[in-house]
Amino acid sequence: MQAPRCAICDATDWHDRRFELVRFADAPLYAEITGPQGIWFCPDHAQLGLERQHLTTSQASAELTPLQIRPIPVVAHYVLLEHDIMLTKRKYQSWREIQDAWPDYKTSLGPWSEQDLIEYLEDDFPDEATWPFTRAVISSFYKSAQETIKAP
Numbered sequence: 001m002q003a004p005r006c007a008i009c010d011a012t013d014w015h016d017r018r019f020e021l022v023r024f025a026d027a028p029l030y031a032e033i034t035g036p037q038g039i040w041f042c043p044d045h046a047q048l049g050l051e052r053q054h055l056t057t058s059q060a061s062a063e064l065t066p067l068q069i070r071p072i073p074v075v076a077h078y079v080l081l082e083h084d085i086m087l088t089k090r091k092y093q094s095w096r097e098i099q100d101a102w103p104d105y106k107t108s109l110g111p112w113s114e115q116d117l118i119e120y121l122e123d124d125f126p127d128e129a130t131w132p133f134t135r136a137v138i139s140s141f142y143k144s145a146q147e148t149i150k151a152p
């Protein structure tokens, strides 16, 4: 079976939360019978499916499609200052704006998703011990509300 993915928000964190497989009017009674099995929802969006159970699977998905929320990817600039390395989610239109904001600016890369940043570090710093930020720090920064962090 495919890993559950919420039809509305695309969330896949079903290890931490209880996702719901909502079955619609045309779903077969027994799983071994082929046919639409239902649609997965995260706990936040299960209600949207449950209140449409009287519809067929395709009617329900036609109504649910316009409700889909595409997650906004979190991106950050990787900024080299004279004496620091910084990650910041602040919105800048160009590297010039970053340069104007930080007097000891040297250069910057990005904006990058967490995945982009990890790939860059893997390519440029084969020895993970020399990474300016550990994987754990990067991961919690991208998930947090923190705007800026500096390398220790």
Ligand SMILES: [Zn+2]
Binding pocket: 006, 007, 008, 009, 010, 011, 041, 042, 043, 044, 045
């Ligand atoms: Zn959801």
